[in-house]
Amino acid sequence: MTTPSALSKARWSPYLVGALLGVLSVITFATMDKALGTSTSFVQVAGVAERAIAPEHTDANAYFVKTIGTTEKPKPWLEWQLALVLLMPVGAWLGSRMGGTKFREELPDLWKHRFGPSKAKRAAFAFLGGAVLLFGARLAGGCTSGHSLSGGLQLAVSSWIFTASMFAAGVATAFALYGRKGADHV
Amino acid sequence: MSDAKTLLLGAITGLVFGFLLQRGGLTRFRTILGQFLFRDFTMLRVMLTAMLVGGIGIYALRAGGMEIVMHIKSTAILGNVIGGLLFGVGMAVLGYCPGTGVAALGDGSRHVWAGILGMLGGAALYAEAHPWFTEKVLGVGAEGKITLAGATHTSEWLWFGVMAVAAIVVFGIARTVERRKAHPASA
DSSP states (O other): OOSHHHHTOSOOOHHHHHHHHHHHHHHIIIIISOOOOOHHHHHHHHHHHHHHHOHHHHHTOHHHHHHHBOSSSBOOOSSHHHHHHHHHHHHHHHHHHHTTOOOOBSSOHHHHHHHOSOHHHHHHHHHHHHHHHHHHHHHHTOOIIIIIIIIHHTTBHHHHHHHHHHHHHHHHHHHHHHHHHHGGGO | OOOHHHHHHHHHHHHHHHHHHHHTTTTSHHHHHHHHTTSOOHHHHHHHHHHHHHHHHHHHHHHTTOOOOOOOOOEEHHHHHHHHHHHHHHHHHHSOOHHHHHHHHTTTBSTHHHHHHHHHHHHHHHHHHHHHHHHHTTTTTEEESOBHHHHHTOOHHHHHHHHHHHHHHHHHHHHHHHHHHHSOOOO
């Protein structure tokens, strides 16, 4: 598995990837006292950015104060999870380089087929989609990593409710956007 | 800042996490949409396998006497449902979730940048809305840090058994559906 040939194989079996993510979770729980998660990092970065622009407003926001503290008494925000999030693109880049894939995507094919070649339109909807999903993640208390993966494997009720709701809405939205015919262009 | 060792461990975990998501193809828009449109079952295959291996691993180590602290998030039924629904809508539009989206930055996705900025905007917006949700939503169905096994007074192993059977059924359906779509009958 750690032979160069396996590392240079562009795509691994989803079962192998899943099993290794499971092992990674066991390691973070057992040796780091941490659960894989990503969405809290977005609150930290958004809060620190907002504090740089509007310190008084941010210092008066209880949700941000709970996460990053105040200007006077800042909490450490560069911690385990943000370090993880910052290094994820590097890990994916290594995976792509070592696998020899030169993938570049300005617009997904499926999107272009349905909504046309405008990059501005795609950017606008990507922004909106990102905003809605992170708002939902913070309302639910986690995302696909923190809830679905880490929470699901702990059998947490909250995480299974989140995951079922997420999947149902994802399927409904995808079919509403692309229809049954669009599915043939995935 | 946390101590250097914690940061280093987080960074290494992030490297491995991003690498694995890339190798699984989860850093691709088409893999995520393919799952929601039931054409590519990679996402469910990865998720279910990860939950089974990780969950059985952690509960087995605890049963064996190792002290592992659980990190269970509180149940707030209405918040979990509404948050999950919003998340699913946004994920189908963007084509990534936060983790796969960040990883996709390193796997050639140019259009995910707008999504990442949107996520930061969504986080800031939620910070403004949090007091209202705390008052109106998060108290509904607030059951605390409960698990499927604990809430039903059953064994964890029963639930992992159910999950394993469900996974085998899903993997079987996935295989049939993907085969049919790859080689459509003459109809």
